[in-house]
Amino acid sequence: MPLSTKNILGIKELTKQDIQQILDTADSLKEISTRDIKKVPTLRGKTIINLFFEPSTRTRTSFEIAGKRMSADVINISGSTSSTVKGENLIDTARNLEAMSPDILVVRHNCSGAPELLAQYVGCPIINAGDGSHEHPSQALLDLLTIRDHKGYLEGLTVAIVGDISHSRVARSNIRAMQTMGMKVRVVGPPPLIPFGLESLGVEVSHNLSEAIKDVDVVMVLRIQLERQKQGLLSSLREYSNYFCLTSETLAQARDDILIIHPGPVNRGVEIALDVMESPRSLILNQVTNGVAIRMALFYLLLGENNANPN
Amino acid sequence: MQTLIKNGRVIDPANQIDGSFDILISDGKIEAVEPQGKLTGSKIKNLPIIDAKDCVVAPGFCDMHVHFREPGHEYKETIETGSASAAAGGFSTVAVMPNTSPVNDNCSVTELIFSQAKKTSLVNIFPIGAISKGLKGETLSDMGELKEAGCIAYSDDGRPVMDSELMRRAFEYSRMFGLPCIQHSEILDLTRDGCMNEGIVSTELGLKGMPVEAEDIMVFRDISLLQKTGGRLHVAHISSGGAVDLVRQAKAKGLPVTCEVAPHHFTLTEEACRKYDTNSKMSPPLRTHEDIELIKEGLRDGTIDIIATDHAPHDLADKQVEFSKACFGIVGLETALPLTLKLVDEEVINLQKAVDLLTHQPCRIFNLDKGTLGVGKDADIVIFNPKTKYTIEPAKFKSRSKNSPYKGWKVRGKICYTLVAGKTVYSS
Numbered sequence: 001m002p003l004s005t006k007n008i009l010g011i012k013e014l015t016k017q018d019i020q021q022i023l024d025t026a027d028s029l030k031e032i033s034t035r036d037i038k039k040v041p042t043l044r045g046k047t048i049i050n051l052f053f054e055p056s057t058r059t060r061t062s063f064e065i066a067g068k069r070m071s072a073d074v075i076n077i078s079g080s081t082s083s084t085v086k087g088e089n090l091i092d093t094a095r096n097l098e099a100m101s102p103d104i105l106v107v108r109h110n111c112s113g114a115p116e117l118l119a120q121y122v123g124c125p126i127i128n129a130g131d132g133s134h135e136h137p138s139q140a141l142l143d144l145l146t147i148r149d150h151k152g153y154l155e156g157l158t159v160a161i162v163g164d165i166s167h168s169r170v171a172r173s174n175i176r177a178m179q180t181m182g183m184k185v186r187v188v189g190p191p192p193l194i195p196f197g198l199e200s201l202g203v204e205v206s207h208n209l210s211e212a213i214k215d216v217d218v219v220m221v222l223r224i225q226l227e228r229q230k231q232g233l234l235s236s237l238r239e240y241s242n243y244f245c246l247t248s249e250t251l252a253q254a255r256d257d258i259l260i261i262h263p264g265p266v267n268r269g270v271e272i273a274l275d276v277m278e279s280p281r282s283l284i285l286n287q288v289t290n291g292v293a294i295r296m297a298l299f300y301l302l303l304g305e306n307n308a309n310p311n
Numbered sequence: 312m313q314t315l316i317k318n319g320r321v322i323d324p325a326n327q328i329d330g331s332f333d334i335l336i337s338d339g340k341i342e343a344v345e346p347q348g349k350l351t352g353s354k355i356k357n358l359p360i361i362d363a364k365d366c367v368v369a370p371g372f373c374d375m376h377v378h379f380r381e382p383g384h385e386y387k388e389t390i391e392t393g394s395a396s397a398a399a400g401g402f403s404t405v406a407v408m409p410n411t412s413p414v415n416d417n418c419s420v421t422e423l424i425f426s427q428a429k430k431t432s433l434v435n436i437f438p439i440g441a442i443s444k445g446l447k448g449e450t451l452s453d454m455g456e457l458k459e460a461g462c463i464a465y466s467d468d469g470r471p472v473m474d475s476e477l478m479r480r481a482f483e484y485s486r487m488f489g490l491p492c493i494q495h496s497e498i499l500d501l502t503r504d505g506c507m508n509e510g511i512v513s514t515e516l517g518l519k520g521m522p523v524e525a526e527d528i529m530v531f532r533d534i535s536l537l538q539k540t541g542g543r544l545h546v547a548h549i550s551s552g553g554a555v556d557l558v559r560q561a562k563a564k565g566l567p568v569t570c571e572v573a574p575h576h577f578t579l580t581e582e583a584c585r586k587y588d589t590n591s592k593m594s595p596p597l598r599t600h601e602d603i604e605l606i607k608e609g610l611r612d613g614t615i616d617i618i619a620t621d622h623a624p625h626d627l628a629d630k631q632v633e634f635s636k637a638c639f640g641i642v643g644l645e646t647a648l649p650l651t652l653k654l655v656d657e658e659v660i661n662l663q664k665a666v667d668l669l670t671h672q673p674c675r676i677f678n679l680d681k682g683t684l685g686v687g688k689d690a691d692i693v694i695f696n697p698k699t700k701y702t703i704e705p706a707k708f709k710s711r712s713k714n715s716p717y718k719g720w721k722v723r724g725k726i727c728y729t730l731v732a733g734k735t736v737y738s739s
Contacts, residue, residue: 131517
């Protein structure tokens with residue numbers, strides 16, 4: 001069954017069936033990455049362009065590996081090497097790339113809504129690899145896959161997302177994805193980092209970490225950026241850590257089987273303590289592994305389903 | 312040179328006229344306004360006639376807040392194209408904001424605007440001079456020179472005067488010249504990098520919000536200053552329900568405060584920004600349903616004095632970009648009438664009041680000898696059919712720019728003729 005959407009601009013556009021199908025497809029593709037020869041011919045002759053206007057190692061590499069494992073030709077273009085520094089606008093850049101007939105455009109951009117803008121002018125499917133503070137759909141999908149791997153199901157689980165919710169596209173995508181899958185979401189952070197009106201989206205808001213994680217199945221810790229201090233949103237990282245760093249002590253009050261995830265990159269000791277990060281309950285590296293599978297699934301569902309066998 | 316306008320319903324709030332009248336125009340002036348059929352005899356034989364059957368005949372509309380971009384940004388609009396847009400929207404008089412390049416902060420720029428207007432404009436152009444030199448908010452402009460050159464008000468529009476001391480002095484100094492200070496009310500500290508109203512939609516879209524309090528606080532500050540300084544405050548494009556209430560309280564105290572509302576602030580909410588439509592990006596931003604209700608209440612009880620469009624044309628290059636990078640504003644002149652008539656449909660105001668808000672009231676506040684059909688006055692006249700239905704097509708705008716969120720809206724109220732000094736400058 002094809003997805004209900006041509007582009008992956010955000011979780012907002014995906015149905016529950018879409019998400020389920022992406023997770024199931026990713027499950028079946030995982031095995032490829034464990035082989036001795038990690039390559040299938042599924043997307044041979046397809047061209048994928050990674051257009052990254054913001055620095056990214058993990059996400060860009062993950063999309064690149066995903067494409068290559070399926071035999072697509074993957075080209076990386078970063079903001080600093082693209083023509084945008086010469087004053088060419090986003091739409092011109094994308095149209096020029098499209099004139100070279102890519103099959104998928106993967107876009108990372110620091111402005112919310114940039115992939116939606118591109119989708120109006122570009123014919124090939126677009127995958128949003130993170131736009132401003134808006135969405136990061138492949139991250140939310142890999143988070144769901146990681147949680148499902150360990151719990152076996154998603155419906156009914158409770159998750160706490162801790163940190164800078166205001167500026168987090170990961171939080172926005174996860175809130176939507178988790179709610180779509182029937183999960184309960186609670187966000188935790190200092191009030192200046194909680195965006196206006198979140199409660200009306202059915203999200204619980206808390207400012208007390210140990211209280212908030214007492215009964216949750218999963219805690220997702222977000223990266224905190226020093227930049228927020230300059231914007232007057234944080235007093236200091238030190239004080240932030242005092243209240244919101246996930247430590248063994250705070251975890252002592254949580255359930256034994258709590259899962260810990262983090263979209264990376266991690267500020268060790270700021271939002272999460274080193275020992276917690278490396279504890280068996282931490283799935284941070286599983287997330288990275290699953291990221292490749294999710295991105296393979298997205299490529300496959302957008303491109304390869306009609307003319308190839310995933311194996 | 313004479314013209315007779317027959318068979319129309321004349322609405323002239325300045326003279327408290329609403330009824331079936333014929334209007335005789337002679338040498339660009341209103342010669343006579345008489346009950347239908349009363350103008351007879353040799354005097355009117357063989358005259359060119361405009362038949363205004365089923366139409367409203369009113370003073371040409373007056374928009375006290377437009378941006379015509381000349382000098383400096385002619386690729387967006389010029390005085391010529393802006394005036395054509397005005398004429399198409401039924402406006403015979405506009406006041407142009409000083410945020411051009413160079414800024415209208417001295418008499419040579421004012422004179423340039425007048426000379427360009429004389430050469431190319433279809434409608435009457437009244438310049439607004441800057442409050443501060445270069446709109447920088449640092450030192451006062453030469454307000455006397457600007458007035459003598461023909462400016463009718465002072466404003467740093469687009470940029471609020473953040474420095475409270477400077478604003479205080481602007482109110483004080485402007486008193487000498489009797490002209491109002493128009494404020495774009497926005498505390499910039501609260502809206503830095505913001506690109507839409509702060510609310511549930513900005514939260515969902517991940518866009519930096521501009522909280523409504525940024526407007527309220529500035530309106531409150533200016534009203535507070537005014538009590539001591541004297542002078543006159545005109546609040547531009549009010550968009551916040553809270554600000555409407557502050558103006559209401561100030562008026563109750565008898566303070567010389569007036570305000571305007573733009574049609575987009577009573578017809579659209581922040582919801583229009585979903586899908587990152589840059590044509591819905593304005594400053595002040597589109598707010599909420601509650602704000603619209605409070606604005607309508609302000610229109611009903613007279614707190615809001617006038618309707619002004621904040622006509623802000625932008626080229627595609629400035630709008631076809633990422634939402635956070637797009638320019639603020641929309642083409643306003645050519646959709647003002649049908650959007651205002653929505654207020655009549657919704658029984659917020661009646662048709663006479665709608666005409667009043669677009670004619671007599673702006674001229675009263677800005678002390679212009681316009682907005683009236685009084686005998687002897689300039690024959691600036693609009694004739695519109697309030698019933699005609701049509702679909703808004705920005706591609707057909709006379710403005711050089713086409714940035715409008717109203718594409719595809721089915722509306723009613725169509726301009727048939729616009730006359731300036733007796734001359735037809737637009738006919739449908």
